[in-house]
Amino acid sequence: MSKVELEDPNYVALCEHNRETGYLISTAALLEWDQQTKMPALASEYRSEQITHLAGLIHERKTDPRIGEWLDQLAHSPLAKDPESDSGATIRILKREYEKRIKLPATLVMELARAASVGQTQWVAARRDNDFDAFAPQLKKIFELKKSEAEAIGYPEVPYDALLDEYESGARTSDVAGILEALRQELVPLVAEIQASSYRAPVDILSRKYPIDHQRKLGRIASEKIGFDYQQGRLDVTHHPFCTELGPSDCRITTRYDENFFSGSFFGTLHEAGHGIYEQGLRAEYYGLPPGKFCSLGIHESQSRLWENLVGRRFSFWQYFYPQAQRLFKDALGDVSLDDFYRAINHVEPSLVRVEADEATYNLHIIIRFELEQAIINGELDTDDLPEAWNEKYRLYLGIESPEVANGVLQDVHWSAGLVGYFPTYSLGNLYASQIFDAASEQLGSLDTLFQEGDFSPLKNWLNVEVHRYGQCLSGPDLGERVTGKQLSHEALMNHLKEKLVPIYGL
Amino acid sequence: MSKVELEDPNYVALCEHNRETGYLISTAALLEWDQQTKMPALASEYRSEQITHLAGLIHERKTDPRIGEWLDQLAHSPLAKDPESDSGATIRILKREYEKRIKLPATLVMELARAASVGQTQWVAARRDNDFDAFAPQLKKIFELKKSEAEAIGYPEVPYDALLDEYESGARTSDVAGILEALRQELVPLVAEIQASSYRAPVDILSRKYPIDHQRKLGRIASEKIGFDYQQGRLDVTHHPFCTELGPSDCRITTRYDENFFSGSFFGTLHEAGHGIYEQGLRAEYYGLPPGKFCSLGIHESQSRLWENLVGRRFSFWQYFYPQAQRLFKDALGDVSLDDFYRAINHVEPSLVRVEADEATYNLHIIIRFELEQAIINGELDTDDLPEAWNEKYRLYLGIESPEVANGVLQDVHWSAGLVGYFPTYSLGNLYASQIFDAASEQLGSLDTLFQEGDFSPLKNWLNVEVHRYGQCLSGPDLGERVTGKQLSHEALMNHLKEKLVPIYGL
Secondary structure (H helix, E strand, C coil), rough: CCCCCCCCCHHHHHHHHHHHHHHHHHHHHHHHHHHHCCCCHHHCCCCCHHHHHHHHHHHHHCCHHHHHHHHHHHHCCCCHHHCHHHHHHHHHHHHHHHHHHHHHHHHHHHHHHHHHHHHHHHHHHHHHHHCCHHHHHHHHHHHHHHHHHHHHCCCCCCCCHHHHHHHCCCCCHHHHHHHHHHHHHHHHHHHHHHCCCCCCCHHHHHHCCCHHHHHHHHHHHHHHHHHHHHEEEEEECCCCCCCCEEEEEEEEECCCCCCCCCCHHHHHHHHHHHHHHHHHHHHHHHCCCCHHHCCCCCHHHHHHHHHHHHHHCHHHHHHHHHHHHHHHHHHHCCCHHHHHHHHHCCCCCCCCCCHHCCCCHHHHHHHHHHHHHHHHCCCCCCCCHHHHHHHHHHHHHCCCCCCCCCCCCCCCCCCCHHHCCCCCHHHHHHHHHHHHHHHHHHCCHHHHHHCCCCHHHHHHHHHHHHHHHHHHCCCCHHHHHHHCCCCCCCCHHHHHHHHHHHHHHHH | HHHHHHHHHHHHHHHHHHHHHHHHHHHHHHHHHHHHHHHCHHHHHHHHHHHHHHHHHHHHHCHHHHHHHHHHHHHHCCCHHCCCHHHHHHHHHHHHHHHHHCCCCHHHHHHHHHHHHCCCCCCCHHHHHHHHHHHHHHHHHHHHHHHHHHHCCCCCHHHHHHHHHHCCCCCCCHHHHHHHHHHHHHHHHHHHHHHHHHCCCCHHHHHCCCCCCHHHEEEEHHHHCCCCCHHEEEEEEEEECEEEECCCCEEEECCEECCEHHHHHHHHHHHHHHHHHHHHCCCHCCCCCHHHHCCHHHHHHHHHHHHHHHHHHHHCCCCCCCCCCCCCEEEEEHCCEEEEEEEEHHHCCCCHHHCCCCCHHHHHHHHHHHHHHHHHHHCCCCCCHHHHHHHHHHHHHCCCCCCHHHHHCCCCCCCCCCCCCCCHHHHHHHHHHHHHHHHHHHCCCCHHHHCCCCHHHHHHHHHHHHHHHHCCCHHHHHHHHHHCCCCCCCHHHHHHHHHHHHHCCCC
């Protein structure tokens, strides 16, 4: 802390209180990480009790009325003056979070928690049984509660704003909708053109036999090479890959391996390592406070997508890594040219399941969900009509349709868990990633020349300085504009996709 | 809870409060387990802060004055009447712990914590530098503080009673000293006789090459076979092996592997699995309360020693396991007879380092420490004179002497961490183990016949019923007497050692 900060007892108390809450939050994160990775099978019941108890303590601390008092005292402090300074951002963001929290009636918070818990259990069964009707009443209830949440919080234009703000603070629904609409209008015809092309990438080579030990080795080498620090992190195996941080020098990522599929674990590891590099790039001295926290989910996703797609699926990346991959996977890749491999990992084809989608069509999956959840929250669509609305959009945007709700409207966990307003951040991540990558290229010169030599540190260091170190001092939109010099738009992503796909598919 | 328990709001509140404290204690245990096993290298600083914060919360809860009020209300309740009943033991033990805690001045608690923290750091350096003088002032300070602790708590006969009670509640120094003195008087001549014998067991076979993967496999198989439940547990690798519980169905053990030594990991795994079987045998419904907690350190150690030594070093155990071991370690054991192997794993020889000592001489290491720390606490020895006193006892009891304090008086972490009164529980464990094993043999018939067939469940189930399920409802001495029908003495252990060692060494 600076001298002037240390002299304000309210500011010191506020920060200390939040840092202490951080001990509990990071401890709860360890309980969850362990549950996913190491915990013995029969320990889950007690683990839930431990997590619930900690969540209660954290909630108590976060609604401690002293926070309101400290913030009141700080309202006119010089420390609050510059909203982008470390102290200004701390005060601004803790105030926003505290006010939001106390606006929500405790009964609503509890109802939401219960509905999400019941919802996830029902969703698992409904998905297994391919039975939308079994889940429909609970889904309606969850969306009704999310509407109540939006009303309790308040919003500038539409109720959806309130929910989006939880994950992408500073973004308005109208802005995001405008950008994604423009993206859709260019993406749908591009995907249709690719579908109509006579060329088909040799994707079957990716389904040859890739021994898991060697997959693990290459994933570890590549994630370390791009800058994930294993002195401050780990890589483990879970069914659903994720990245979590348990302290300022403890970020853990996970992946899953399929002996008969190369891309899943490799690009999954790069993706999670990208999230991890962001976490490791935050300022440790602000751990537990807004300047040391990730900006928004969209910015977080931009960092994972940047390393996974913009870097990891780039020709120059593989000019460096392909010889290693060929040595490790002699049987699978010995007879495959770098060019064919590059085409295979960039193959584009409409499919039903979001998490398996390619770099281009992925965004259409997101746009569909974003349009549907907006329509429900803003009162234009009834949840009971979701299956039909879902299929209609898949027909229109992707030219395909799922005969089964399990692979259709029931495929994602998000809504069942009350995560409404979350989906668009995935595409915002892709958009930011392209725009940020372009800005880095402009400032650093030819990244391809560096990548060919296996030198990823200039890009990583640039991201540390230009993106990571801000934490929450800037909002997502403001950070994007600061880094890239322009407002977020669909253009950089579309350019990037066209540059890559037009030559591959001879469009 | 029973109906009558549920009807007493003070009892319900007391139990609920303790169960909630249990969430924090088990969570702190996870933070520590993770620190030893999985945590990235650079995360230790923040991890210490997390652990310290949780320790503070736990201490606050444990000294909550409401505990005193509930206990006052319960003093004359029918629930407190039978001190061995679940409710009676709960009230009795929580009262004892609460009163002890509030007797200790906060300043003393903090001074002790600081002295132990400084002590451990200084001890590491002093041991590395083989320099007792560098550690002597801090060691003196620690023992002075422990004397103050004993005075603050109070004691029936000698100050050492107060410290011993922390680890072995219900045991008096005079009783323990009497038993260990009798043990020493028989053990010293037995070890001397073995030393004088012309027979030398073929111990070098244990230092052949034992591939670590196969050590891991055999350790896992054997620990599971004797009853450690991996659905409720794990086995990991650490530098210092330990067993910890993180919940009623989550007990984790660790071991370390040395490719050139068979016994370390194998018997270490059995030892920790023995601790784990005890934890897994406690009643889950009482988790976090005295009836669901281990009785004492001596009883805990009896369970590890029983499986490690009484079972694991028994001929019949290896009649079952040796063919498997020979298959796994063809190069090392292919040409070794079962008889030679059995003699090697039971080899007895005086040595300087406690943790590497054999089953017989181990107790002499413990007796030396017990005698020395008693003498210091009771004012008969000055810590500055420890090195000489140490060497004198090693000469007398074991016939050897360390030229270096690093392998002498500085070898153990305990005193530097303020753990005074802890050492004798290791030998109490050995004594209880022999006596309990004899009781089991009497009641179950020939255990050897079962072991030869790989059937360890009758013994394990018997221990569950006769030892584990009591938790803290009985004290160590009372439990020992209940299970074995007699007071603790040196006889069972001596008989067991003689039965095994007299034929091996042809005495």
